[in-house]
Amino acid sequence: MGMAAVESQFHVLAVDDSSLDRKLIERLLQKSSCQVTTVDSGYKALEFLGIESNDPNALSTSPQEVEVNLIITDYCMPGMTGYDLLKKVKESPAFKNIPVVIMSSENVPARISRCLEEGAEEFFLKPVRMDDLNKLKPHMMKTKLNNQKLEEIEKPLNVAAAAAAVEPEITDSAEVGSKILTLQSELEPKQVHLQVAQQEEQPLGNNKRKSMEEGLSTDRSRPRFECITTGV
Amino acid sequence: MDALVAQLQMQYRNYTVSLYQQGFLDDQFTELKKLQDDASPDFVAEVLSLFFEDCVKLIGNMARALDQTGTVDFSQVGASVHQLKGSSSSVGAKRVKGLCVTFKEYCEANNYEGCVRCLQQVDIEYKALQTKLQDMFNLEKQIIQAGGKVPQVDIN
Numbered sequence: 001m002g003m004a005a006v007e008s009q010f011h012v013l014a015v016d017d018s019s020l021d022r023k024l025i026e027r028l029l030q031k032s033s034c035q036v037t038t039v040d041s042g043y044k045a046l047e048f049l050g051i052e053s054n055d056p057n058a059l060s061t062s063p064q065e066v067e068v069n070l071i072i073t074d075y076c077m078p079g080m081t082g083y084d085l086l087k088k089v090k091e092s093p094a095f096k097n098i099p100v101v102i103m104s105s106e107n108v109p110a111r112i113s114r115c116l117e118e119g120a121e122e123f124f125l126k127p128v129r130m131d132d133l134n135k136l137k138p139h140m141m142k143t144k145l146n147n148q149k150l151e152e153i154e155k156p157l158n159v160a161a162a163a164a165a166v167e168p169e170i171t172d173s174a175e176v177g178s179k180i181l182t183l184q185s186e187l188e189p190k191q192v193h194l195q196v197a198q199q200e201e202q203p204l205g206n207n208k209r210k211s212m213e214e215g216l217s218t219d220r221s222r223p224r225f226e227c228i229t230t231g232v
Numbered sequence: 233m234d235a236l237v238a239q240l241q242m243q244y245r246n247y248t249v250s251l252y253q254q255g256f257l258d259d260q261f262t263e264l265k266k267l268q269d270d271a272s273p274d275f276v277a278e279v280l281s282l283f284f285e286d287c288v289k290l291i292g293n294m295a296r297a298l299d300q301t302g303t304v305d306f307s308q309v310g311a312s313v314h315q316l317k318g319s320s321s322s323v324g325a326k327r328v329k330g331l332c333v334t335f336k337e338y339c340e341a342n343n344y345e346g347c348v349r350c351l352q353q354v355d356i357e358y359k360a361l362q363t364k365l366q367d368m369f370n371l372e373k374q375i376i377q378a379g380g381k382v383p384q385v386d387i388n
Binding site: 018019020021023024027028030031076105126127129130 | 260263264266267269271272275278279282283286314315317318319321322323
């Protein structure tokens with residue numbers, strides 16, 4: 001991993017227990033010029049990231065040096081749901097800043113709210129389409145920008161300083177470190193202006209995501225496929 | 233040669249449009265076609281292959297779950313129906329998806345006869361779709377063999 005001197009592709013980890021849907025999301029992401037890794041369960045996703053999952057069947061490997069820029073996961077999966085995965089990721093100090101997108105075949109307002117409240121970036125109704133993925137372009141641009149900025153700064157620096165740029169801790173290169181942090185925060189508001197070319201307002205997309213026509217369902221504890229709604 | 237290609241292309245167009253008009257396919261199928269390109273030239277066929285594998289597997293599950301002497305576990309049937317509904321939705325198999333919606337309701341109502349009927353119907357329906365799509369793919373092959381290109385079919 002190390003320094004982002006080489007501009008790498010935006011890497012998405014896609015999680016879905018359906019092989020058909022995995023194939024679909026993989027193709028959609030490839031068409032959007034992303035690097036894609038697909039796994040068939042939340043447990044495997046955590047394994048891939050290197051987060052302890054407490055799954056007895058998980059391979060006990062040491063955490064891989066993977067850089068994942070976004071996680072997109074199905075909601076309804078056996079064992080660990082997409083929501084469970086979202087929580088685990090957001091609870092993890094190392095990975096909580098990775099944007100997580102939830103996909104679901106069911107339009108359940110309570111489910112959507114719960115996911116967004118837990119920190120999900122977006123909620124897509126299945127079947128997911130290119131239009132939906134276009135909403136993720138800002139995230140891709142932001143990561144690309146971060147990589148480019150880091151590249152520019154690293155050129156005149158030695159290795160130690162560059163390492164400080166990647167790690168949030170500021171050591172000797174305090175000045176450099178704070179410079180990086182300033183740039184990082186500068187990037188946040190700038191992100192909005194970048195989208196002119198690509199980000200067309202998609203009112204239909206928003207409605208699709210946040211349809212609240214149906215009544216709210218109450219939360220219940222979770223047997224295997226509770227995520228399949230009955231009454232709602 | 234050109235006359236044959238033109239004729240095959242027209243046949244192909246008409247056939248494809250009819251599949252949409254008769255409700256076999258919906259616009260999700262169109263989306264699948266958009267994802268096929270030189271980098272992934274067999275994408276649609278591969279996805280459909282996964283879909284039909286799902287059909288066989290899930291319908292098998294449903295049949296077993298409904299074949300219990302004694303009490304039927306409708307939630308088990310429902311779980312398979314839910315998955316089939318998802319798959320059919322992902323490929324644009326409109327009629328199959330519609331049947332799954334009805335089927336799901338019968339599961340929730342613990343309606344045995346309704347479920348059995350739906351099971352039979354969904355089995356017939358996915359096989360009918362498979363035949364139709366096979367015919368469509370055959371037409372594509374014929375066009376290519378005759379030296380032509382498979383036309384983009386505008387449904388609207």
